[in-house]
Amino acid sequence: MNHLAQKSIVGCLQLFIGLSVLLFVPAGTFDYWQAWVYLSVFGASVMLIFAYLYQHDPRLLERRLHRAEKDKSQQGIQLYTFMAYIGLFVLSSLDHRFSWSRVLFPEVMAGDFLLALGYFIIFLVLKANPFAATTIELMQDQKVVSTGPYALVRHPMYAGALVLLLGTPPALGSWWGWVIFMLMTFLVIRRLREEEKFLVQRLSGYQAYCNIVRYRLVPFIW
Secondary structure (H helix, E strand, C coil), rough: CCCCHHHHHHHHHHHHHHHHHHHHHHCCCCCCCHHHHHHHHHHHHHHHHHHHHHHHHHHHHHHCCCCCCCCCHHHHHHHHHHHHHHHHHHHHHHHHCCCCCCHHHHHHHHHHHHHHHHHHHHHHHHHHCCCCCCCCCCCCCCCCCCCCHHHHCCCHHHHHHHHHHHHHHHHHHCCHHHHHHHHHHHHHHHHHHHHHHHHHCCCCCCCHHHHHHHCCCCCCCC
């Protein structure tokens, strides 16, 4: 087993274990079927994406495993987003523990569907864009990608992330988690605006692409 495969497996395990802690510790119980279903969908989605990248684009997988921003302002946004991400699971699990929300079975399943859909959108992004790093930077020989989901919106990766985050609270049996989701939406919008400024200034052809693809996150809306 090579280094990248080991790093990918360790990364998947760390994500799964970390998320399990964030779900079951605040809930105070393992008798939390919504969390088990969520973990199943989450785990399957992440492993399938990692497996695809390992087979078809190991260089992109290596970049996706590197998450450190260099710019201080982006480091701050990254930190706030990470803290909000943790808060989303903790608040949703506390909601389950203290029964603040009443989320019906079809609504939980709808949340899990949005989770899977969000990861599918992210998969399409990674398939179309070999430069899709987790940090705001330019790769050597990077070009503007305008195919696949990029033909609809300029930031489909963020769109997919917001779809799965939107589904997370109801999937975990919580409505209060949407408070954190709204905060994360604000942070994502702030980050993508900074990313656009960076790309317009440094990536040849990006401004022309923006003139063609008018919508940032949601087709025909914004």
